[in-house]
Amino acid sequence: MLGARVTTQRFAQTSRSTPLKTLLPAVPGHAHRRDQTFAGGSLRSAFLQASPALALGLHAWTRAARLRGLRRFASAEGTSGGMKAVTVSKYGDATQVMEITDVEKPTPAAGQVLVKNVAIATNPIDYKAAAGVLAPGAEAPDKRLIVGWDCAGVVEKAGEGVTDFQAGDNVWFAGDITKDGCFAEYTAIDARLISKKPESMSFEDAAALPLTFQTAWEGLVEQMNVQKGKTIFVLNGAGGLGSIVIQLAKHLGLTVIASASREETVSWCKKMGADHIINHRNELKSQLAEAGYPTVDYLFNAHENDRLGELIQLLSVDGKIAITFFANREHLETVDFQTMWMKRQSLVHTFMFGRAMFDANPEMVGGVMASCAKLVDSGIIKSTATTKFKSLTEIQEAIKVQMSGKAMGKIVLTV
Numbered sequence: 001m002l003g004a005r006v007t008t009q010r011f012a013q014t015s016r017s018t019p020l021k022t023l024l025p026a027v028p029g030h031a032h033r034r035d036q037t038f039a040g041g042s043l044r045s046a047f048l049q050a051s052p053a054l055a056l057g058l059h060a061w062t063r064a065a066r067l068r069g070l071r072r073f074a075s076a077e078g079t080s081g082g083m084k085a086v087t088v089s090k091y092g093d094a095t096q097v098m099e100i101t102d103v104e105k106p107t108p109a110a111g112q113v114l115v116k117n118v119a120i121a122t123n124p125i126d127y128k129a130a131a132g133v134l135a136p137g138a139e140a141p142d143k144r145l146i147v148g149w150d151c152a153g154v155v156e157k158a159g160e161g162v163t164d165f166q167a168g169d170n171v172w173f174a175g176d177i178t179k180d181g182c183f184a185e186y187t188a189i190d191a192r193l194i195s196k197k198p199e200s201m202s203f204e205d206a207a208a209l210p211l212t213f214q215t216a217w218e219g220l221v222e223q224m225n226v227q228k229g230k231t232i233f234v235l236n237g238a239g240g241l242g243s244i245v246i247q248l249a250k251h252l253g254l255t256v257i258a259s260a261s262r263e264e265t266v267s268w269c270k271k272m273g274a275d276h277i278i279n280h281r282n283e284l285k286s287q288l289a290e291a292g293y294p295t296v297d298y299l300f301n302a303h304e305n306d307r308l309g310e311l312i313q314l315l316s317v318d319g320k321i322a323i324t325f326f327a328n329r330e331h332l333e334t335v336d337f338q339t340m341w342m343k344r345q346s347l348v349h350t351f352m353f354g355r356a357m358f359d360a361n362p363e364m365v366g367g368v369m370a371s372c373a374k375l376v377d378s379g380i381i382k383s384t385a386t387t388k389f390k391s392l393t394e395i396q397e398a399i400k401v402q403m404s405g406k407a408m409g410k411i412v413l414t415v
Contacts, residue, residue, distance in 0.1 A: 081105040085184030086395050088147060090140040091132030094399050098130055100392065103144070106180070106188035108159035113194065115171060115187050119207035120392075121150035121385070122402040122411045123240065125177070134177070148183030149175045149353075150410075152197050152206040162191045172197040172369060174210040176356040183395065185415060192362045195369035198376035205383035206376075208410035212244040212384065213372045214352035214365065219300055219322035220248055223348035228253030230297035233288065233314060235307075237274055238265035240410040241324065242302040243384040246272040249300075251380050257293060259284075268408050272382075285314060295319065309334030312345065320346040384409040 083105040088097050108114040126147050132138055152172040155165050165171065173194040175182055197206045220226050232249050236242045237258025249256050250273040258269040259280035266277050278287035280303075288294065295316035301308070305327045312321055312335055340347070355362045375381040386409035389398050398411050 083185040084392065085146045085180075086148060086392065088130045088141065088145040091130065091135070091138065094127035094130035094403065095396050098147070098395060098399060100395070101144070103146070103184070105186050108157055108162075108188045110160040111162060111191055112159040112188050113155050113162055113165050113171070113191050114157040114159075115151070115153040115173075115182075115189060115194075116156045117151050117153040117182055117185060117187055117415045118203040119152050120148050120182050120413050120415060121207045121211075121240075122148075122398050122413075123150060123211050124402065125149060125211075126181075126183075127399055127403050129177075129181075146180035146182075146184050148181035149177060150207055150209075150211045151175070151182035151187060152203040153182075153187070153415075156186070158191070159188075165191055165194070165196075170197045170199075170203070171195065172206050172210050172373075174214055174352060174365075177353040178357055183392070185392075190356065190362065191366070193356055193365045195366045195373055198373045200377045201383060204388060204412050204414060205385050207412050208240070208383050208385035209244065209372060209376070209381070210369060211352060212241045212410070213248070213381070214368055215241055215324055215350050216244045216248045216300075217368050217372075218350040218352055219324070219348070220245065220252060220298075223322055223350060224298055224320040224346075226252055226254060226298055231255045231257065231293055232298040232300060233284075233293075233296045233311075234258045234274070234300045234302060235280060235311065236301075236303040237269040237272070237277070238408045239302055240384055240407070242300075243268070243272050243409050244381070245300045245302060246274050247381050250274075251375065254298070257288065257291060257296065265408055268386075272384075284310060288314060298322075301325075305331040307334075308332070309336065312336070312340060312347070315343070315345050317343045318345065319343070320348060322348050322350055324350050385412045387411045389413040 082102050084100055085103045086098050087101045087103065090097055106114065129145070129147050135141065155167055155169040155171055157167055158165050171194045173189055175187070175189055176193060180187065226232065226249065232254045234242050234245050234249070234256060237246055238260045242258065246256050246258055246269060256274045257276040257278060258274035260266045260269045260277050261279050261281045269277050276291045278284065278291065288296065296314055297316055297319055299311055299315060299319070299321040301311055301321060301323045304325050305323055308323070308327060308331045315321060354360065355365055372381060387401055387407070389412070392413055392415050394413060398413055401407050401411050
């Protein structure tokens, strides 16, 4: 085939029937400080028990705290030999401008690891980056761009200062959008942005999860802080992101209503755990009412924002909506902000590359992926890989499927 140690803590339990520790099952070999309990005892424990989202967030934070001591990473990597990579030298249609070329193999800088990529997955950001959306007005990148931000592979070498990973570790990551991506044989990546991949999952199945899980986590756990027993509507439930949002929302104790429009996507949403399915090609509010939900507590828009105003009208008082794409003036003009204000509703944004881009606790990214690995190995989160290609040379076919608007789950390629 072409880990960080996770710090866990045991929360003092309350009289509730579901112990909090069942949300984050213990992983052998990660027992450091396992027996320490939080100061504050039952009051804090009761609060955490009532908010599984907060509990998951704290788990990620404990792992992240261990990595804050890593030095600032070098801004550029060295090179050592050559490799194949999917590159973009001018912006345009991804199926036309993406090409496989020979480039220099990177050498990990201080704080980085060099990963031999085994499997990668596509996302909409890939063809958007190739089209130049990250560099408005430019005709070409300053240097040849390597795209791709979903990967599972094997550490080949750890850079100076990295102690949590070593050669031979199986890892996974989404990466940093300001750096070269993973559509290549090797990637040099900030060690704070990775974790060991799930032991129970293949590289191909694991590669489907990092970017979408990070995004789902941000929206559900960090931004909306969803509460057990509430309801959520997931627009575009069968897509790569929606598939993970459904699973994580169910794990967090929510009733999940998802949207799908084809027989196969309806079946897929049910497989992911959705309680109810409605058709997003039709008017939404009446369908929700017919299902017994005139309003919902949370809404996760795993699609563009062309229906933003309509979606916000589905929210209850104090409801929250998470969006994943940039909302422009045209989108915002459809929103009745006065009614939102009177109903105390909130609109939050997710951008999983933000921490690395702005150096805002980037170690949290690796912490979230470590939590995801635990959930996978516990059988709680399943892979969303549905379409698999056997070689990096099939990247253009994979991107065509991604751009079709009909992709279900995630598209994966073996490197």
